[in-house]
Structure formats: C-alpha cells, structure tokens
Amino acid sequence: MTDLAVDIRGISKRYAEHVAVRDLTLQVPRGAVYGLLGPNGAGKTTSIRMLLNIIAPDTGSVTILGRPNTDVAVLDRLGYLPEERGLYKKMEVRRLLVFLAELKGLSPREAERRIDGWLERLSLKTPDKDWGKSKVDELSRGMQQKVQFIGTLLHDPELVILDEPFSGLDPINAQALKDTVVELKRQGKTVIFSTHLMDNAERLCDSVCIIAKGEKVLDGTVSGVKAAAGDRTVALAFAGGVNAAVAAVLADRSLVAHADDQNRFVEVELAAGAEPQRLLERLMQTGAQIERFERVHPSLHKIFLEKVGATGIEAGMSGHG
Amino acid sequence: MAKLWAVIKREYLERVRTKWFIISTVFGPLLLTALMVLPAMMTVRNMRDAKLSKMEILDVTGNDLGAKIAARLTGPMADTGVITVRALDVAALASAEEEALARVQSKDIAGYLVLDSGTVAGRSARYAGRNASSTGEMDGIESAIRAVVLNDRLEREGLDPVRIQQLTQTRVQLATERITDKGRGGSGTGSQILGFMVAFLLYMMLILYGQNILRSVLEEKTTRVAEVIVASVKPDILLAGKVFGVAAVSLTQQVVWILSGVLLWRFRGPLLAKAGAGEMPPIPFPEVGVGVLLLFVAFFLFGFLFYAALFAAAGATVNSDQDAQQAAQPVTLLLVASIIFVQPIMMAPSNTMAQVMSWLPFSAPIIMPLRMAVVPVSPLELGLVLAGLLLSCIAAIWFASRIYRVGLLMYGKRPTLRELSRWVMQS
Numbered sequence: 036m037t038d039l040a041v042d043i044r045g046i047s048k049r050y051a052e053h054v055a056v057r058d059l060t061l062q063v064p065r066g067a068v069y070g071l072l073g074p075n076g077a078g079k080t081t082s083i084r085m086l087l088n089i090i091a092p093d094t095g096s097v098t099i100l101g102r103p104n105t106d107v108a109v110l111d112r113l114g115y116l117p118e119e120r121g122l123y124k125k126m127e128v129r130r131l132l133v134f135l136a137e138l139k140g141l142s143p144r145e146a147e148r149r150i151d152g153w154l155e156r157l158s159l160k161t162p163d164k165d166w167g168k169s170k171v172d173e174l175s176r177g178m179q180q181k182v183q184f185i186g187t188l189l190h191d192p193e194l195v196i197l198d199e200p201f202s203g204l205d206p207i208n209a210q211a212l213k214d215t216v217v218e219l220k221r222q223g224k225t226v227i228f229s230t231h232l233m234d235n236a237e238r239l240c241d242s243v244c245i246i247a248k249g250e251k252v253l254d255g256t257v258s259g260v261k262a263a264a265g266d267r268t269v270a271l272a273f274a275g276g277v278n279a280a281v282a283a284v285l286a287d288r289s290l291v292a293h294a295d296d297q298n299r300f301v302e303v304e305l306a307a308g309a310e311p312q313r314l315l316e317r318l319m320q321t322g323a324q325i326e327r328f329e330r331v332h333p334s335l336h337k338i339f340l341e342k343v344g345a346t347g348i349e350a351g352m353s354g355h356g
Numbered sequence: 357m358a359k360l361w362a363v364i365k366r367e368y369l370e371r372v373r374t375k376w377f378i379i380s381t382v383f384g385p386l387l388l389t390a391l392m393v394l395p396a397m398m399t400v401r402n403m404r405d406a407k408l409s410k411m412e413i414l415d416v417t418g419n420d421l422g423a424k425i426a427a428r429l430t431g432p433m434a435d436t437g438v439i440t441v442r443a444l445d446v447a448a449l450a451s452a453e454e455e456a457l458a459r460v461q462s463k464d465i466a467g468y469l470v471l472d473s474g475t476v477a478g479r480s481a482r483y484a485g486r487n488a489s490s491t492g493e494m495d496g497i498e499s500a501i502r503a504v505v506l507n508d509r510l511e512r513e514g515l516d517p518v519r520i521q522q523l524t525q526t527r528v529q530l531a532t533e534r535i536t537d538k539g540r541g542g543s544g545t546g547s548q549i550l551g552f553m554v555a556f557l558l559y560m561m562l563i564l565y566g567q568n569i570l571r572s573v574l575e576e577k578t579t580r581v582a583e584v585i586v587a588s589v590k591p592d593i594l595l596a597g598k599v600f601g602v603a604a605v606s607l608t609q610q611v612v613w614i615l616s617g618v619l620l621w622r623f624r625g626p627l628l629a630k631a632g633a634g635e636m637p638p639i640p641f642p643e644v645g646v647g648v649l650l651l652f653v654a655f656f657l658f659g660f661l662f663y664a665a666l667f668a669a670a671g672a673t674v675n676s677d678q679d680a681q682q683a684a685q686p687v688t689l690l691l692v693a694s695i696i697f698v699q700p701i702m703m704a705p706s707n708t709m710a711q712v713m714s715w716l717p718f719s720a721p722i723i724m725p726l727r728m729a730v731v732p733v734s735p736l737e738l739g740l741v742l743a744g745l746l747l748s749c750i751a752a753i754w755f756a757s758r759i760y761r762v763g764l765l766m767y768g769k770r771p772t773l774r775e776l777s778r779w780v781m782q783s
Contacts, residue, residue, distance in 0.1 A: 051775075087587045090765060107590065115587040121580035126370060137362035138588035186584070 039098070040065045040194050040225035046085050046095030048078075055081040056249045058095070063227055063242070068220050070240035071229040072335075074343060078249040079229040080118055083198050086227075087115055100193060111140040114192035118199045118229075120183045122171045128159075128182055129167040132189060139190035146189060153185045157211070177208060184212075188219075195219055197228035201235055213239060233336035243335070247343045261332035267292075268337070269311055271318070272300040272327035280321035290314055295337065300327060302337060359589045363597025364604070371568075371605045381609050385616035409466040409487050412456050413441045416449050416472050421504060425471070428500045440465075446472070460485055469497065478505050548702060551729025553617070555722045558656055559695045561606045562721075565660070566667040566687065569602050573671030573760075574680050582764045591761040595753075599664040603657065610656075651738065652725050658745045659721020662752045663687065669756035672763030673771055694719035698726060705730040715741055717748035755780060 041063040048055045056078040063069045073079050085092045088104040097104040100112055123131055129150060136146035154160035154167050159181055166174060174182065180203070187195065201209055216239055219226050230236055236243055237257065244254035253260060273281060277296065285294040285303065290313065293304040305311060315328055333341075371377055415422030422441040430439055444452050449470070456468035467485015474480040481501050487493050503524070510520045576582040576594075585594050670683040694713070701710040705727050714723040714733075720741055727733055762779040763771070771779070 084583075084765070089583060089586050110588055115584065117580060117583045117587075119580045119583075121576075121582070121584040123370070123575075123581055124579060130366075130369075134362060134366050135584065135588075138359055138585060140358065183584075 038065050039063065040067070040100060041069075041086065041227065042098040043082075043086065044096050044098075046082070046092040046097060048081050048085060048090065049093050054249050056085065056092075056246075059246065059249075059251055060095075061244050061251065061254055063225060065225055066220065066223050067225055067241045068216060068239055069225070069227045070236040070243040071227060071246065072231065072233065072236055072243055072339060073229070073246040074231055077247045079246065080198055081249075082246070083115075083196060083227075083229060087113070087196065111190065112192055113194040113196060114139075114187040114190065116183060116187040116195075116197045116200055118202070120179055122179060122183060122186075124170070124172040126171055127167075128169055128171060128174070131171060132167075132182070132186055135186040136189045139192075141190045149189055150185070153189065157181045157185065159185075176203070177205065180204070180208070184215075188215075192224070194225045194227070197226070199230060200228050201230055201232055209235075233334065233339055237335040245339060245342055252342045253338075257335065258332075260338060261335070264333045264338045264341075266330055266332060267305045268331050268333045269303045269305065269314065270300050270327060270329045270331045271303055271325070274324040274326050277301065278321070278323055281318065281323045284314075284317045284321060287317075290317065302331075302334065304333070304337075357593075360593050360597050363585075363589070363594055364601040367572075367598050367601025368604050371602065372608065377605065377609070381612050384609070384613045385620065389620060409485075409493060410438050410464070411440075411485065412459065412465055412468040413439060414449060414452050414456060414468055414470045415441055415443045416446050416470070417476050419476070419508070421471050421475065421508060422469075424504045424508070425469075425500050428504055429497065457484075471501075475501065475505065476508070478509070548730055551726040552698065552702060554652055554729060555695070555698050555726040557610065557613070558659060558722050558725070559691060559698075561610065561656075562660065562663045562691055563688065565602050565606045566663050566691075567684065569598060569664050570667045570671040570680055570684050571677075572598065572602075573668050573764075574674060574677070577672070577675060577764060586764060591764055592757045595665070595668055595757050595760050598668060599661060599753075602664060603660045606660065607656075648728065651728065651742075654742060655721045655725050655745070658742070658749050662717065662721070662745070662749045663691065665749075665752040665756035669759040669763070672760045673766075673776065690718040691722075694722040697723065701726060702730060715744070717745050720745050 039062050041061075043059060043061050045058050045060050047057050047059070059078075059082055071079050071082065081090070084090045086097055086099070086104065087110070088097070099109050102109045104110075126134075129147075132150050132153075133143050133146045136149075137143060141149075150167065151160065154165070159166040159178060166178060171179060171182065187197070200212055204212060213235070216226050216228070228239075240257050242254070242256045243260060245252040255263070277285070285291050285301065288306060290306055290309045291303055292306040295302040295304075303314070305314065311330055315325075318325060318328075413422040413426055420443070422443060426439040426441050442452060449472075453468070453470070456465070459465045460467055465485075466487050467483060470482040470484075472481075483494065483497060506524065507517070507520055510523075511517065515523075576585070582591075582594070666687045667684060670687055671680060674680045674683045697709070697713050697719070701713060701723060704710060710723070710727055713719045714727045724733070724738075724741055728738070758780045759776060
C-alpha cells in the first residue's frame with residue numbers, strides 16, 4: 036500500500052503537429068487536494084486524459100492508488116468530471132445517473148438509493164419539483180453541471196479528478212463546489228483539479244503543479260512553493276488609494292523591483308538589497324495614510340505569472356491566469 | 357459483464373422508449389397492408405373504369421363485327437350509349453375518322469376504334485384516343501376483338517354459337533409448386549415473395565439502424581458523453597454495447613413486423629375481398645422450417661454486426677451531421693449495391709453473379725437469404741458463407757474498435773485516409 040494516490044512517471048503525448056505533454060512527472064499524496072495549474076493549452080486536459088487512460092501516453096507510466104491505470108478495475112475507484120459537460124440530452128436525469136453509476140460497478144438499486152440524497156442536497160429535488168424525473172435538456176446549464184457532478188461522486192470514489200470545475204460557475208455554485216472539495220478532503224479522499232484561476236487554487240490546494248507548454252514548471256506544496264519564491268514581497272494599502280508621491284516612491288528602482296497595483300492593495304517586490312524598513316520610511320515621508328504594510332509570500336498568481344511568463348505564455352492566452 | 361450489460365440496456369431502452377420507435381413499429385405493418393391492398397384496389401378500379409370510357413367504333417368490315425364487339429365490351433346491357441357503332445364504306449372511312457377525331461378533341465368521346473379487312477383476317481385493328489395508354493382498357497378491347505373474330509370464324513365454319521361458347525370458355529390458372537431436395541414445399545411465388553421480403557427487410561433495417569448508430573456515436577462525441585463513459589469502461593465495450601443494443605432494438609421491431617406480416621398473409625384473402633379486389637388466386641404460405649428461420653436470423657445478425665460496426669466507425673471519424681452523411685456514404689454504397697442486385701438475382705438465382713453476390717461478406721446477408729428462399733443451397737455452401745461472414749464480422753469489429761477508440765476523442769477536421777490507417781495500426 037503506497038501513500039501516493041497518483042504517481043505519474045515521465046508521460047509524453049505527441050500529436051502530428053505539436054507536443055501536447057512532454058516528460059511530465061508528478062506525485063499526488065493520498066488525501067491531498069492537488070491543483071494542476073497552467074494557462075489554456077498548457078496540456079492540463081491531455082495530462083488528465085492520460086492519467087485516466089482515456090488516451091494512452093506515448094511514453095511513461097501512470098499508477099493510480101497503487102495499480103497501473105491500464106487496470107480497468109481501478110477506474111471504478113475514481114470519479115471524473117470532464118471539462119466540457121457530457122450528458123445524454125434526451126435521457127431522464129435519474130436514469131442517466133443510474134447508468135453512470137452502473138458503469139462504475141454500482142448496482143442499479145444502490146444507485147437509486149443514493150441519488151435521492153444527492154438530488155436533495157444540491158436542491159434538484161424539492162417538495163414541489165423533482166428534476167430527477169425531467170429530461171437532461173429541460174434543465175438549465177447550472178443544473179446540468181450539478182447532475183454531472185453527482186454522476187462524478189455517486190459511486191463514492193477514493194480519487195476525484197475535476198477538469199476545470201470552476202469554469203462557468205456562478206459564485207453560489209462555486210462556493211458549493213469549494214465546500215464539497217473540503218468535505219471530500221475531510222473524508223480522506225484525494226482531489227485533483229485543474230484550473231487557471233489562481234485564487235481558487237491558492238485557497239483550496241495543499242499542493243500544486245504548474246505546467247506550461249506541456250512541461251512542468253514547478254510543483255510542491257503551496258506553502259513550499261511560496262516560501263521558495265522568497266519573502267521579498269510587501270502588501271501595501273493606503274487610505275484614498277495611491278497618490279502621486281507614493282507612486283514616485285514605488286517607481287524608485289533602487290527600492291522596488293516591481294509593483295503590481297491590485298486596486299485594493301499593491302503587491303510590491305523589493306529590489307535586490309533593499310530593506311523593507313527603508314520602504315516604510317520613504318512611504319511615511321510622503322504623508323500618505325498607510326492602512327496596510329505586510330511582508331507576505333508572493334501570491335500563487337504572481338508566482339505563476341513569473342514562472343510561466345519566463346517560459347513564455349503564448350500570445351492571446353487566458354488573461355485570468 | 358455487468359458494464360457491457362449496462363450499456364446494452366441503456367442503448368436498448370432509450371431507443372425503444374422513443375416516439376419514433378413506437379410509431380414506426382405500429383405503422384410498419386399498416387404500411388405493409390397499404391402496400392399490399394392499395395395496388396390490388398387500384399387494378400380493380402382500373403378494370404372497372406375501362407368499360408366506362410365512351411368510344412365510337414368505325415366498322416368498315418362489311419359484316420356486323422363492330423356491333424358484336426360493342427356487345428361484348430358492354431356486356432348484357434348493350435345500347436347504353438357508351439359505345440356507338442358506325443358501319444361504313446371503306447371510302448367514307450377517312451371523313452368518319454375526321455369526325456371522330458373532332459369528337460375526341462371536344463371530349464365527347466374518349467376514342468375510336470377502326471375495324472377493317474385486316475381485323476376480319478385476324479391481323480390488326482386500330483384504336484386512337486385519349487386513353488390509349490391505359491393498359492387495362494386496351495387489354496380489354498384487344499381481348500374482346502380477338503374473341504369476337506374467333507367466334508366469327510368459327511361461326512362461318514358452321515358451328516352453333518352456343519357450342520362455340522362452350523368450347524372457347526377456359527379459365528386456366530397456373531398453380532406453381534416448388535420442388536426441393538426434401539420434396540415438395542410450398543409455391544414458387546410464395547418463396548419468391550418470402551425471399552424478397554427477407555432481403556428487403558434486412559436492407560431496410562441496416563439502412564435505418566446503421567444511420568441510427570452513426571448518429572448516436574456522433575451525439576456522444578459532440579456532447580462529450582463519450583469522454584465520461586470512456587473514463588469508466590473501455591471504448592470497445594461502449595462500441596459492443598451499442599451494436600448489440602441496437603441489434604436487439606431492430607430484432608424487436610422485426611418480430612412485431614413479421615408476426616403481423618404472417619397474420620396479414622393468412623387473412624389476406626378476406627382483407628382483399630373487403631377492399632373489393634374480388635377472388636384472388638390463393639398463394640399458399642411457403643413452408644419455412646425452423647432451421648431456415650434460424651439461418652435467416654443468423655444472416656441478419658452477422659450482417660447487422662458487420663454493418664453496424666462500420667457505421668459506428670464512420671460516426672467516430674466525424675464531428676458534424678454534414679460530415680456524417682459523407683462518411684457514411686461508402687458503407688451505404690455497399691448496402692445499395694447489394695439491394696440493386698435483388699431483382700436480377702431473383703430472376704436468375706442460380707447464375708454465377710447470384711452465387712458470387714451471395715458469397716461476398718457485404719452482400720451475403722441480403723442476397724443469401726434471397727437465394728435460399730428461391731433455390732436450394734447446399735448446406736456446405738451455407739456453412740462456408742456463414743463462416744466467412746462471421747470472420748468478416750470479427751474483422752469489421754476489430755477494425756471499427758480501433759478507429760472508434762482514437763476517433764471518439766478527436767475533434768476538429770475529418771481525418772484523411774492515411775490518418776485513419778495510422779489510427780488502425782497504432783492503437
């Protein structure tokens with residue numbers, strides 16, 4: 036019994052025109068919430084598909100829960116939410132869910148028993164309306180996403196893989212999803228999800244792996260990654276915003292290497308050799324009313340931009356990440 | 357295997373529940389009835405109508421041939437004004453024809469019949485009219501002329517009209533019976549119809565459900581359901597489940613159709629009589645042994661699996677309905693090629709072409725049942741063809757599952773033939 040939920044060793048996938056994933060190696064410990072981060076087109080979905088043996092890697096191997104992923108039986112122990120929702124449009128929700136559960140080795144009777152609980156929990160079944168009896172294409176997009184989510188978790192998988200779960204979710208459903216991920220972790224399950232939304236990743240993940248252009252840029256625990264990125268970052272906030280005098284101080288390259296105005300606060304990276312104390316002094320001299328002066332680890336967002344920027348994000352890629 | 361079963365169950369139940377299935381299953385037999393009864397009714401109507409067309413007989417024979425023909429055509433109630441007879445001299449014929457032509461053009465009469473010395477000699481008669489292309493009417497007129505000319509000749513030989521009536525009255529009907537190695541078995545017409553029905557049913561099922569499979573693969577691709585399923589089971593299981601599930605659907609439909617078809621055949625006499633078709637010669641139902649029936653089912657199943665696998669593979673290579681039609685064309689063409697040969701093969705079921713067509717795997721499922729129904733086929737030949745078909749089936753499924761596995765998750769442009777062959781080789 037290994038303590039790794041997923042052990043990926045040097046997988047690559049080459050298509051006719053380009054290399055989608057190159058020599059990717061990563062380990063996901065059991066019970067972790069693991070984020071697979073990267074800009075669009077970085078190879079996240081291809082990696083996940085290889086992980087699930089939906090497509091076979093050209094090289095390398097994948098071990099899931101201690102078994103090779105070519106072992107069909109191991110697929111029963113994981114749940115997968117694809118990036119684009121895949122449901123039979125003309126099928127009744129309840130029958131579709133039973134079918135999906137049967138594919139994971141659940142008996143129809145057991146599936147029926149569990150479906151009610153899930154439908155009620157995600158408010159798809161209320162005293163006045165049971166959406167389980169409707170056809171999939173009668174449901175709104177948000178409700179279809181919930182159905183897909185139930186389909187992913189109905190068989191109580193040990194490992195849950197979510198491809199871009201937050202895309203297209205409204206704040207309420209996004210919160211519900213976060214709660215569910217936390218709940219899954221509490222139950223000792225392993226959750227892997229891909230995203231290009233760094234805020235979600237930073238809040239939810241124990242560990243992350245950043246990939247760009249099909250290659251791993253860095254991986255590790257979130258705290259480790261942030262610590263490694265140094266503590267040369269200061270978060271600043273001023274009453275009334277950044278005035279001209281403050282802007283002048285922040286433009287001083289002997290003191291500040293880079294300032295990123297986040298509107299509510301400014302993320303400042305100190306120049307090499309500059310003391311944070313000196314920055315505070317200069318700022319106080321401007322007379323601006325300082326609301327926040329905090330030495331912080333850089334945000335995942337910033338690390339991401341730095342690392343992926345160095346590898347080079349292709350033009351036109353997502354502005355989110 | 358529980359998961360394969362789950363896929364088969366879904367494919368079967370979801371299809372059987374659709375309105376399309378219920379409607380086509382119920383209306384199939386109705387359509388069949390209509391196809392059988394309507395032409396018979398039409399023929400009967402035409403035969404009746406034939407006697408009602410107004411016409412003029414221009415008789416230059418010099419005897420009362422025209423009047424006799426008119427009497428024969430109108431039956432016992434002569435002189436109802438439907439047929440007018442003008443006895444003329446040869447010299448007056450041209451102007452009489454002009455007048456008749458004018459009457460036809462003014463729609464006073466439908467046409468006119470010219471009887472001359474050629475008619476008396478038993479060679480010729482002329483008819484001109486608006487209804488000249490109505491086969492039923494012309495046949496009626498022709499046989500009336502023949503009968504009257506024959507009677508006329510016999511009378512001139514001195515025979516008594518009553519005696520002539522007795523002598524010329526025949527109602528021969530050809531009863532056909534098929535003889536096989538096992539002895540007599542049913543009527544020739546019966547087995548022909550059966551063979552044709554089986555071939556046509558197979559063809560129809562393959563076209564209908566082949567397209568159905570194609571579209572369902574396409575739907576799974578475009579809605580990305582395929583990805584969810586393939587994360588749980590191997591693509592081969594999805595393919596197999598789909599093919600078996602749909603085969604079961606079409607078998608269900610066929611059982612309903614065939615049962616109602618058999619009932620229809622049994623009660624076809626009363627049905628036709630009610631429709632006003634009158635007595636029809638009875639066609640005895642061909643005796644079909646259980647063995648032959650099983651062979652039909654075997655040919656159907658193998659043929660279905662063969663074509664279904666190919667249609668599924670075609671569906672996996674495309675992403676839109678338009679592309680799907682194109683991708684299905686080569687497969688459909690194989691089917692159409694088989695059905696085109698049904699007519700010629702039924703006429704000559706023992707020649708080389710018929711034999712070769714009943715051996716080739718793509719046409720065997722349609723042509724062999726047809727041949728079997730019409731001529732005896734040796735068990736050895738049947739066995740060999742079935743074995744060959746089974747092998748081709750396995751090859752088709754192997755080939756299809758390769759394409760399916762890769763194609764299912766391929767989006768974007770359609771693959772070229774070279775890419776396709778790479779898919780088959782690689783996976």
